[in-house]
Amino acid sequence: MPPVIKIQNLVKDFHLGEVPVHVLKGVSFDIERGEFVAIMGPSGSGKSTLMNILGCLDTPSSGRYWLDDISVEELESDDLAEIRSKKIGFVFQQFNLLARTTATENVELPLLYTETPGAERHRRALEALRAVGLAGREGHQPSQLSGGQQQRVAIARSLVNNPSIILADEPTGALDSRMGLEIMAIFQRLNREQGITMIVVTHDPDIANYANRTLHLKDGWLQEDERIAHPRDARLDALELSEPAAAANAVGGAA
Amino acid sequence: MKTLQTSVRIALRALRVNRTRSALTMLGIIIGVAAVIAMVGVGSGATERIQDEIQSIGSNLIIVLPGSINSNGVRLGSGGVATLTDEDAKALATECPSIALAAPAVRGGVQIVYGNNNWATTVQGVTPDYLTLRDYTMSSGQFFTTQDVDAAAKSAVLGQTVVDNLFGDANPVGQVVIVKNVPFTVSGVLTPKGQSPTGQDQDDVVLLPISTARQKVLGANKANAKAVGSVMIQAISPEAMDDAMQETETLLRERHRILPGLDDDFTIRNLTEVFAAQETSARVMAILLGAIASVSLVVGGIGIMNIMLVSVTERTREIGLRLAIGAKQKHILSQFLVEAVTLSLVGGMIGIVVGVTASVLISHFADWSTDISGLSVVASFLFSGMVGVFFGYYPARKAAFLNPIEALRYE
Numbered sequence: 001m002p003p004v005i006k007i008q009n010l011v012k013d014f015h016l017g018e019v020p021v022h023v024l025k026g027v028s029f030d031i032e033r034g035e036f037v038a039i040m041g042p043s044g045s046g047k048s049t050l051m052n053i054l055g056c057l058d059t060p061s062s063g064r065y066w067l068d069d070i071s072v073e074e075l076e077s078d079d080l081a082e083i084r085s086k087k088i089g090f091v092f093q094q095f096n097l098l099a100r101t102t103a104t105e106n107v108e109l110p111l112l113y114t115e116t117p118g119a120e121r122h123r124r125a126l127e128a129l130r131a132v133g134l135a136g137r138e139g140h141q142p143s144q145l146s147g148g149q150q151q152r153v154a155i156a157r158s159l160v161n162n163p164s165i166i167l168a169d170e171p172t173g174a175l176d177s178r179m180g181l182e183i184m185a186i187f188q189r190l191n192r193e194q195g196i197t198m199i200v201v202t203h204d205p206d207i208a209n210y211a212n213r214t215l216h217l218k219d220g221w222l223q224e225d226e227r228i229a230h231p232r233d234a235r236l237d238a239l240e241l242s243e244p245a246a247a248a249n250a251v252g253g254a255a
Numbered sequence: 256m257k258t259l260q261t262s263v264r265i266a267l268r269a270l271r272v273n274r275t276r277s278a279l280t281m282l283g284i285i286i287g288v289a290a291v292i293a294m295v296g297v298g299s300g301a302t303e304r305i306q307d308e309i310q311s312i313g314s315n316l317i318i319v320l321p322g323s324i325n326s327n328g329v330r331l332g333s334g335g336v337a338t339l340t341d342e343d344a345k346a347l348a349t350e351c352p353s354i355a356l357a358a359p360a361v362r363g364g365v366q367i368v369y370g371n372n373n374w375a376t377t378v379q380g381v382t383p384d385y386l387t388l389r390d391y392t393m394s395s396g397q398f399f400t401t402q403d404v405d406a407a408a409k410s411a412v413l414g415q416t417v418v419d420n421l422f423g424d425a426n427p428v429g430q431v432v433i434v435k436n437v438p439f440t441v442s443g444v445l446t447p448k449g450q451s452p453t454g455q456d457q458d459d460v461v462l463l464p465i466s467t468a469r470q471k472v473l474g475a476n477k478a479n480a481k482a483v484g485s486v487m488i489q490a491i492s493p494e495a496m497d498d499a500m501q502e503t504e505t506l507l508r509e510r511h512r513i514l515p516g517l518d519d520d521f522t523i524r525n526l527t528e529v530f531a532a533q534e535t536s537a538r539v540m541a542i543l544l545g546a547i548a549s550v551s552l553v554v555g556g557i558g559i560m561n562i563m564l565v566s567v568t569e570r571t572r573e574i575g576l577r578l579a580i581g582a583k584q585k586h587i588l589s590q591f592l593v594e595a596v597t598l599s600l601v602g603g604m605i606g607i608v609v610g611v612t613a614s615v616l617i618s619h620f621a622d623w624s625t626d627i628s629g630l631s632v633v634a635s636f637l638f639s640g641m642v643g644v645f646f647g648y649y650p651a652r653k654a655a656f657l658n659p660i661e662a663l664r665y666e
Contacts, residue, residue: 057579057659078583085581092663096576100272110580112261157580 002069003030004164004197005054010063012049023049025220026063031165036191036198036231038208041217048169050217051201055088055167056080068164085113089158091168095150097142097157103129104138107156114161128156132186148179155186165197166190172207178241184210184234210234262589266597269590273566280562281602283555284642288606288635289613290548295631296614298541300624305537309530311448311457313389315355316526317488317500319347319507338520340481341465343510347488348384351502353495358384359465359483363473367461368433369421376417378434378461380468388489396428396443399464407466411439414458415447437471439463496525545631552635556599556642563595563650574654575662588655595647596640603639607632 012024023046031037041047052058053065056072057080065073068087072080084090089110097106107125116124129138132152142150151171158166168187172180188210191198200211208214209232216224270277321339344359361380366373379385386398399410411432418427427441448457463472465483490499500523507521567574574587611632614625 052660055579057663078585081578081581081583084579090579092576094572096572096663098272098573098576101268105268109577112265113577113581113583113586115261161581 001033002066004033004068005029005031005199006064006066007054008064010050010053010060010065012046012053012058013061023220024053024060027217027220027222028063029215029222029225031197031199033164033197034191034195035213036188036211037200038211038214039199039201039217040203040205040208040214041223042203044219045217046220047201047203047217051167051169051199054165054199055090056083081113085110086161087164089161089163089166091151091154091158091166091171093170093173095142095147095154095174097150097153099143100141102139102141103134103145103153103156106142106153107160109157110161124160125156128160129153131159131190132156146179147175148182151175151179151183152186155183155190159190159196163196165199168198168200170202171200172202172204178238180207181234181238181241185238188231188234258585258589259593262586262593263597265586265590266593269594270597276562276566277598280559280598281605283558284552284599284602284639285555285606285609287548287552287555287642288603288639289610290551291545291635291638292607292610292627292631293613293617293625294544294548295541296610296625296627297617297623298537298544299628299631300618300626302534302537302541303626304624305530305534308450309527309534311390312451312526312530313489314527315490315493315496315499316388317490317496317503318524318526319343319486319488319503320522320524321482321484322520322522338511339483339486339507341483342481343507344483344486346510347486347503347506350506351499353490353499353502354488355491356384356388356489358382358388358487359485360385360487361465361468361473361482361484363468365434365461365472367417367421369427369430372421374417374420376414376459376461378463378468378472380463380465380473382465385462385487388487391448392446393443394446395426396441398443398462404464404466407470408464409437409439409467409471410442410464412443412445412462413441414445414460414462416456416459417461418444434461434463435472439467493527496527500525549638552638552642555602555639556646559595559598559643560646560650562598563591563647564653566594567591567650567654570654571657571662571665574657575659575665578657578659579663584655587657588651591651591654592644592647595651596643599639599643599647600636603636606639607636610635 008028010024010027011022013020013022027050039047039050049058053060056067060073063073064071067083070083072083075083098109104122104125107128108121111121111124126138129135132155134149134152134156137145137149142153145153166187171187172183175183184207187198187200190196198211200207202208209228212228212231214224214226214228215222216226319339339359341359344357347354348357358381363378364375365378366375382404383398383401385391394415396412398412399408403410411434413427421427421432422430427444430441431438432441433439445458445460445462451457469480488499488503490496503523504519508519511520513520577587611627614627617623618625
């Protein structure tokens, strides 16, 4: 089976002033189907730019990029939109849900652009909401949901098109640590149970612990490609955090 | 087609989410469309009223008046001298190919008496041709005949105003009225015509045979017993008006033996033209009113553009998100375009209702005839749709060409 993502010698320059800024200086790696990858790096390392290119929101200055065996670096904006619509699910730090719109309608949104019939749209939206544990909240608007719940609606939205990869950009950045762990637990479950390829961009090493592979970027280069044989289980960590006794024990044990 | 359907669904959802703003934006178009419909209604109502009045005097009419003669250096006005005769009228009718009818007439003010009622009115001495020429019809009884004219019969035809004032509700036909101590039998009553374009009551009239009028009522002109006060001419068609006037002038100059270089001793006036000028001015007024109202429609359109631009800026992140999850530029473009067109069309529909209501109220309370044409309703509806497309396109394009990365990052 070919890798779901294959990039070769990816270069991205920005021309802001007279001097071009080299943000990515030749990055190459493959991501296999079913992997859970964290992309890490300090700000300015080029991880956001890499994420935009992986998400087909931007095109590289040079280098090759195959997503599901499709060469995407030379596609026009409408074809990129098509790829985003069918193969990529996005999860953002700020959730980006439509205000005054119910959870179901928010989740249905990507299906509107693939011209899915109404009944099926509704069925799939409900199914995706169930998959992230939001059954019973279908009619709630974002303002009636907690941050963690809003992020789960956003994850449901990213799932609804059955994408090849889910790209999450600092998905826990706007949440407290317990909610962040719950989100990571959902990602791990989707990755394990449904085999969805997960790519999480983060600057937080604790979050990267839940992936089974970490790509470290620095100054536009891929600095380290680290595989983790036994990543931490976010569900257990979340449980531990929500039970003060267990948490106290953990702290006591450490001391 | 699918794209459009999707866009309509998304746009309607977005408009519903922002109800107040949508309503306020529509207000501009509502006022614009309502103003166009009401103003055009008022304007075309006025035009129609004038047209009716012009219709009421008869069609393709030319009037010839005697006079305008230079007598020892003193120029007298029209009608100053009795130079037109019965024979002139007959000659005009028979010899000029462009003239269908020529009816001579004399007129004067009299007091008409029936029983113990009396009424001051205008007497017209005419021939039966006058009836055809002025498009009069009879509401009861008969008009007098050519034989009656030849025999100077004492029969009279009354206008409705005269009937109302002398007889009330009684039937006047066959009754005897007294004019200048001469008894006349009422032979018929004219169908009411209402006001003339100059504001005269066309029903306040008594028609007598011209011979009788001259001999018994108004008194014959001492210089010329055959003199008439005017000759009314009907051309055979509207296009023949100029020819008819030319033929009239040539024939009358010949008959009156006026040498080349000398002034006419008569005046020819094109009646239809005089009143057509009034109609034109009313129509110009209607167009002007419509144009001014259209300006408010355009202002309403600018309001839509304004709100759509604000909306695009405010929803930059939403647009970024939509692009990220698979919307194409055409989806975003048509979403915002459909929003703008929906605002303007719904505004247009409400505007039509308001406009029609307004003109009904105007005609009811201001007693001003208004005329809502289907055309102005359809046209202003279509125009409001075009306003939506025209003023919605720029904001929609701006939205569609946003860079998704920057849009997502927009605060």
